[in-house]
Amino acid sequence: xxVGKIISIFDISIExxxxxxxxxxGDILQVQGNEKYRFEVVEISNTSAxxxxxxxxxxxxxxxxxxxxxxxxxxxxxxKVLGRIFNSYGIPIDKxxxxxxxxxxxxxxxxxxxELNIESQILWTGIKVIDFFxxxxxxxxxxxLGGAGVGKTVLIKEIIHNVYTSLNSNAVFTGIxxxxxxGQELYAEMKESNLLDKMSMxxxxxGDNPVSRSKAVYAGLTMAEYLRDEKKQDVLxxxxxxxxxxxxxxxxxxxxxxxxxxxxxxxxxxxxxxKIEERINSNQNGSITSVQAIYIPADDLTDESVQxxxxxxxxxxxxxxKIAELGIYPAINVFNSTSKLVDVEKIGERHFNLVEQVxxxxxxxxxxxxxxxxxxxxxxSEEDKMIFYRARKIRNYFSQPMFVxxxxxxxxxxxxxxxxxxxxxxxxxxxxxxxxxxxKFLFIGKVS
Amino acid sequence: xNDIKDNVDRALDEIGNNQNVYATGxxxxxxxxxxxxxxxxxxxxxxxxxxxxxxxxxxxGIYPNKVIVSLVHVTGEVVPGDLVYALKKEFKCQFSLDxxxxxxxxxxxxxxxxxxxxxxxxxxxxxxxxxxxxxxxVTREFLTGITGIDLxxxxxxxxxxxxxxxxxxxxxxxxxxxxxxxxxxxxxxIYVALGKTKKEVKDIYFELTKRGAxxxxxxxxxxxxxxxxxxxxxxxVATSIAEMFMMQKYDVLVVFDDLKKHADxxxxxxxxxxxxxxxxxxxxxxFYTHSRLLEKGAQHIGGGSITMLPIVETKSGDITDYxxxxxxxxCDGQLVLSAKNFARGEKPAIDYGLSVSRLGGSVQTSDMKKxxxxxxxxLLSYLEVRSVYELAxxxxxxxxxxxxxxxxxxxxxxxKQYKFSPKSKEEMKSDFAFLFDDNAxxxxxxxxxxxxxxxxxxNKNTSSNDSGSSNIEGEKNTSGDSSNSKExxxxxxxxxxEA
Numbered sequence: 001x002x003v004g005k006i007i008s009i010f011d012i013s014i015e016x017x018x019x020x021x022x023x024x025x026g027d028i029l030q031v032q033g034n035e036k037y038r039f040e041v042v043e044i045s046n047t048s049a050x051x052x053x054x055x056x057x058x059x060x061x062x063x064x065x066x067x068x069x070x071x072x073x074x075x076x077x078x079x080k081v082l083g084r085i086f087n088s089y090g091i092p093i094d095k096x097x098x099x100x101x102x103x104x105x106x107x108x109x110x111x112x113x114x115e116l117n118i119e120s121q122i123l124w125t126g127i128k129v130i131d132f133f134x135x136x137x138x139x140x141x142x143x144x145l146g147g148a149g150v151g152k153t154v155l156i157k158e159i160i161h162n163v164y165t166s167l168n169s170n171a172v173f174t175g176i177x178x179x180x181x182x183g184q185e186l187y188a189e190m191k192e193s194n195l196l197d198k199m200s201m202x203x204x205x206x207g208d209n210p211v212s213r214s215k216a217v218y219a220g221l222t223m224a225e226y227l228r229d230e231k232k233q234d235v236l237x238x239x240x241x242x243x244x245x246x247x248x249x250x251x252x253x254x255x256x257x258x259x260x261x262x263x264x265x266x267x268x269x270x271x272x273x274x275k276i277e278e279r280i281n282s283n284q285n286g287s288i289t290s291v292q293a294i295y296i297p298a299d300d301l302t303d304e305s306v307q308x309x310x311x312x313x314x315x316x317x318x319x320x321x322k323i324a325e326l327g328i329y330p331a332i333n334v335f336n337s338t339s340k341l342v343d344v345e346k347i348g349e350r351h352f353n354l355v356e357q358v359x360x361x362x363x364x365x366x367x368x369x370x371x372x373x374x375x376x377x378x379x380x381s382e383e384d385k386m387i388f389y390r391a392r393k394i395r396n397y398f399s400q401p402m403f404v405x406x407x408x409x410x411x412x413x414x415x416x417x418x419x420x421x422x423x424x425x426x427x428x429x430x431x432x433x434x435x436x437x438x439x440k441f442l443f444i445g446k447v448s
Numbered sequence: 449x450n451d452i453k454d455n456v457d458r459a460l461d462e463i464g465n466n467q468n469v470y471a472t473g474x475x476x477x478x479x480x481x482x483x484x485x486x487x488x489x490x491x492x493x494x495x496x497x498x499x500x501x502x503x504x505x506x507x508x509g510i511y512p513n514k515v516i517v518s519l520v521h522v523t524g525e526v527v528p529g530d531l532v533y534a535l536k537k538e539f540k541c542q543f544s545l546d547x548x549x550x551x552x553x554x555x556x557x558x559x560x561x562x563x564x565x566x567x568x569x570x571x572x573x574x575x576x577x578x579x580x581x582x583x584x585x586v587t588r589e590f591l592t593g594i595t596g597i598d599l600x601x602x603x604x605x606x607x608x609x610x611x612x613x614x615x616x617x618x619x620x621x622x623x624x625x626x627x628x629x630x631x632x633x634x635x636x637x638i639y640v641a642l643g644k645t646k647k648e649v650k651d652i653y654f655e656l657t658k659r660g661a662x663x664x665x666x667x668x669x670x671x672x673x674x675x676x677x678x679x680x681x682x683x684x685v686a687t688s689i690a691e692m693f694m695m696q697k698y699d700v701l702v703v704f705d706d707l708k709k710h711a712d713x714x715x716x717x718x719x720x721x722x723x724x725x726x727x728x729x730x731x732x733x734x735f736y737t738h739s740r741l742l743e744k745g746a747q748h749i750g751g752g753s754i755t756m757l758p759i760v761e762t763k764s765g766d767i768t769d770y771x772x773x774x775x776x777x778x779c780d781g782q783l784v785l786s787a788k789n790f791a792r793g794e795k796p797a798i799d800y801g802l803s804v805s806r807l808g809g810s811v812q813t814s815d816m817k818k819x820x821x822x823x824x825x826x827l828l829s830y831l832e833v834r835s836v837y838e839l840a841x842x843x844x845x846x847x848x849x850x851x852x853x854x855x856x857x858x859x860x861x862x863x864k865q866y867k868f869s870p871k872s873k874e875e876m877k878s879d880f881a882f883l884f885d886d887n888a889x890x891x892x893x894x895x896x897x898x899x900x901x902x903x904x905x906x907n908k909n910t911s912s913n914d915s916g917s918s919n920i921e922g923e924k925n926t927s928g929d930s931s932n933s934k935e936x937x938x939x940x941x942x943x944x945x946e947a
Contacts, residue, residue: 007511007512008509008510008511008512009493009509009510010508010509010510010511010516011508011509015512056576057493058493058494058538059492059493059494059538060492060493061490061491061492061493062489062490062491062492062510063489063490085580085581093579093580093581094581095581147768147773148772148773148774148776148777149776149777149779149781149782149804149806153806154806177735177739179743179778179780180577180578180579180580180583180743180746181583181586181606181746181780183580184580184581184583184584184585185585187580188585203580205577205580205743206735206736206739206740206743206778207577207578207739207740207743207744208577208740209736210733210736247732247735250726250732251732251733251736253732254723254724254726254731254732254733255733257724259724260724260726260732263726263727264724264725264726264727264731264732265726295777297727297770297773297774298727298768298769298770298773299768299773321768321802324804325801325802326801326828326832327801327824327825327828327829327832369836372836372839373835373838375839376839376840377836377837377839377840378840378841405808407808407809407810408807408808408809408810408821409808409809409821410809410817410818410821410822437846437848437849439829439848439852442829
């Protein structure tokens with residue numbers, strides 16, 4: 001049954017004159033008999049509806065009759081999500097056919113205070129610098145921040161490799177506004193190593209229109225909720241990259257001629273983020289641990305949207321271009337990377353004290369580096385010299401060969417136990433390795 | 449009989465209502481290249497439009513009682529009241545298969561000959577995105593003939609590798625070198641000049657013709673004095689042409705020179721059509737403008753591929769501005785060119801610390817990967833150590849450090865390469881074979897170095913090696929460095945002209 005016809009089209013926004021009262025915000029409309037043209041209703045009056053186009057508007061005709069398809073985007077809510085790869089609208093894109101068992105609307109209530117469960121255990125990643133400075137906990141939200149091309153995606157893949165494979169639980173990967181090439185690669189790698197059967201993937205990548213990019217996260221969330229609530233699992237939810245969600249929202253807001261805040265971000269950015277982040281929680285059924293990559297536009301850490309996203313995170317790992325420039329990977333800035341677990345009561349006195357000591361040493365190193373560029377090493381006091389050399393060893397030690405980067409570095413990856421990290425750091429600081437050349441600490445696992 | 453009568457009646461009715469069966473309207477407002485048209489009712493989004501005999505374009509906005517047309521081709525002045533025809537078909541551009549070796553525009557014109565091609569095919573402005581499952585992994589090497597790239601920051605067929613740097617740091621030159629190196633490699637090369645001067649484009653055309661690269665290269669140009677809408681569309685149309693070749697299983701190389709200019713042109717168009725500006729006054733969809741373009745760079749499951757080398761110009765070496773970081777975050781790596789290295793004579797002026805290839809060794813053959821990973825590690829660690837120990841006394845350094853400082857200088861010298869003098873994989877490997885001589889102590893390296901270079905073909909290698917060893921004697925050698933580099937350049941120049 002038709003509900004109206006199109007009277008205006010501008011890029012992705014479409015205006016429909018309604019002759020029916022059945023249309024609500026969130027409904028999906030389509031041009032009669034043509035699935036290529038589908039829209040979501042975002043605004044409504046008693047005579048017309050403003051919609052955004054899910055796929056394309058190219059070739060769309062003024063006056064075309066429009067019919068009501070469903071009351072919102074639905075995705076599969078059953079075991080059939082596992083091992084499959086979907087687009088933002090819940091349609092499988094792996095060309096393997098699909099019989100739906102049960103579907104659910106993608107927008108759902110957030111976790112209530114009563115349901116929320118915050119007790120949990122530490123989750124070691126085997127990545128030295130993360131386990132030492134910013135350890136993860138089940139149910140955590142870890143933000144992985146970095147500007148363009150400093151290694152966010154490699155690090156998220158390494159965490160998938162180390163945590164997902166060792167934890168043996170279910171996972172959902174949500175690709176938002178990132179490269180299609182990487183989507184293909186991750187799928188192929190997971191398939192090859194027989195890890196796909198416990199994972200679902202959702203992609204709304206950077207070649208897609210902003211509506212697709214803004215919807216991918218809801219589809220991924222719904223699948224994660226299924227695994228947590230119906231299968232009672234500890235679920236890993238990877239989102240690469242949550243900044244792209246806000247970016248897509250900004251594009252849509254511009255097209256809808258809404259009033260924007262600074263740098264072109266939508267005014268409802270914080271409330272939209274809350275609706276997502278407050279669904280990513282643990283309850284009595286199971287947990288959702290999420291690692292979310294956050295792109296830093298123009299290397300500007302104070303960017304409004306980055307700050308907004310950060311306020312939901314339990315921990316942050318900041319990747320730094322200056323460190324990447326030195327060839328040290330993962331290029332993590334240890335001064336900015338931390339998590340709520342770095343607390344004497346949670347990680348224990350020894351670990352906590354070592355973190356403090358290392359930060360102190362590295363801070364002094366940064367000061368010394370400035371002195372050296374002017375005066376040279378010879379002018380330093382014996383004590384400062386010692387700090388200088390040990391700090392360089394520590395800095396090198398926190399580089400690590402990664403499993404997923406083996407093709408690039410040519411060095412096989414290493415999973416390092418946290419006890420080994422603590423011992424090694426203690427030994428470097430105490431001077432046990434003073435005779436070893438600093439280059440021996442670069443791209444190793446534990447010191448052997 | 450009744451049918452005809454009905455039709456005539458309807459037509460008469462519509463004319464009576466100021467409508468028209470042939471879908472015509474009138475211009476009511478002209479805002480540069482955007483015009484407002486009334487009377488066009490039965491139209492679709494992106495439909496092709498003609499304005500009298502003066503201009504053509506497409507529908508970019510439909511409203512209840514007007515449409516907005518974006519003009520891309522104008523021959524006369526459009527004024528309110530002009531008759532507008534809707535052509536009942538999607539707006540498309542033209543391309544001729546005879547375009548190899550020519551400078552063309554997106555409307556099927558041969559710009560050097562100054563005439564229209566005879567056999568033309570229609571090309572859509574944009575095709576739908578290439579689905580994830582229609583891609584295969586990027587694994588086949590794409591060789592540029594530049595040592596610093598092929599060994600350390602390799603490019604694969606289907607990769608998008610950004611070339612970024614200030615004015616006059618050799619960005620276009622790297623792309624041209626890559627094109628010239630595709631001779632007899634069955635690549636189709638498309639050089640897309642965006643908002644360049646006519647002089648620059650003609651220069652590039654002559655360079656490529658002179659080096660015998662024109663026979664497999666198409667130059668698609670939009671000049672700086674043309675309509676911004678045209679410059680905006682050109683890279684998309686060029687990509688559609690590249691896709692045409694890719695679907696025929698060809699490997700295609702596309703160079704966009706440059707996308708910063710494209711971003712600026714799009715900003716102008718957006719602000720002219722009163723879109724709300726975002727960061728640096730660029731519209732919010734500036735990322736999508738480039739991401740959907742560069743996502744067409746892919747290894748297709750059918751066998752063909754599109755390799756893309758977009759170029760971005762920066763100001764005073766800052767690669768962290770908005771447009772640069774956007775494009776870096778789209779591409780599979782970036783080759784950063786530094787004005788400082790360029791001035792020092794280290795050409796190509798690659799900043800080895802800031803450059804990245806996200807695909808790295810997976811697009812290299814194992815022999816190249818072995819040399820490349822070692823070389824990159826040695827060089828980066830040298831560059832880091834050099835900045836810290838620049839003032840230290842070399843005699844008091846550990847053996848390892850002394851060797852590192854010495855090797856580092858040799859490496860930097862061997863990476864110098866003059867324009868249009870591509871090296872083969874074998875030459876590159878033999879240049880850096882000395883890195884694998886573990887037994888050599890600090891002085892031994894040198895002997896091995898010169899022995900290995902005996903195999904090399906020109907005296908330039910020897911001279912660079914000499915400079916490497918002589919430089920180590922002195923503590924600081926800024927002057928020595930520059931004189932040596934001159935020597936090297938001359939050596940390479942000779943080689944370049946011989947080839």
